[in-house]
């Protein structure tokens with residue numbers, strides 16, 4: 001029920017205008033992939049122009065961690081059972097993701113190595129509080145569609161989009177990490193995908209999608225397109241959410257000044273008193289919020305590397321959708337929240 005609630009809006013947002021045939025499917029998806037191939041990397045620009053590029057790069061890695069540390073787990077759900085030759089074709093991709101049984105080459109292991117190189121924890125979900133909602137939705141989408149084999153074509157469409165675009169975007173990701181860390185940290189995970197996902201994209205199209213359409217007919221194309229377009233939309237949202245968070249971190253001081261200017265202008269919505277060490281696990285709000293400390297002291301957490309102390313008479317404006325949390329660090333602390 002929760003998954004339906006979280007993903008049903010995609011049905012209204014993504015329009016599958018038909019009728020489709022193999023040729024129009026390929027023309028459409030080629031055009032989308034071509035646009036990705038020829039677009040400038042906004043990620044590269046955002047990371048390298050951040051006020052703290054290393055912190056921004058590590059926050060980017062944090063957003064990847066939920067997916068890449070459990071890499072291809074959702075794909076593994078779909079190689080269970082018997083979908084004829086397609087199970088075996090999908091298994092060829094899966095076995096690459098799992099390093100052909102060589103742990104050192106397993107994609108999740110290469111990602112772990114990169115995290116450690118960057119001074120980060122490599123433990124699965126160490127950073128769970130810091131995943132943005134959209135990052136979580138990417139990983140969970142694959143599990144959502146893979147849990148039901150009736151959604152196989154939708155899954156294959158989404159998988160094609162992700163494999164084919166990773167071949168393109170990982171080049172920019174590698175370049176950004178190289179620039180920011182002056183070549184001092186490994187970029188193996190991204191370099192490996194810039195190479196292998198060219199093949200995975202091709203395998204998804206030529207060994208899965210094209211023979212599937214030939215065998216089952218054009219009536220399966222709407223599901224393929226749906227997966228392709230849904231994941232494209234979720235990925236675009238996740239990218240924008242990442243960039244907004246990096247900006248939020250960079251501009252935290254301005255948001256503190258803004259709070260001082262706004263304080264007292266509106267009646268408060270909520271006044272909360274908590275005792276020492278009480279936590280607000282990281283969360284977001286659907287509107288901008290004025291957060292203000294009236295007495296005591298707390299730590300305001302915006303990212304794994306960005307915690308500021310707020311004392312009585314200090315606050316921050318939290319933009320809608322931006323992750324934040326608190327930890328009380330005085331015997332008692334009273335703060336107010338006001339939607340603005």
Ligand SMILES: [Fe+2]
Pocket residue numbers: 071097107193
């Ligand atoms: Fe991979």
Ligand SMILES: [Fe+2]
Pocket residue numbers: 097163196197200
């Ligand atoms: Fe892949």
Ligand SMILES: [Fe+2]
Pocket residue numbers: 283284285324
């Ligand atoms: Fe909050």
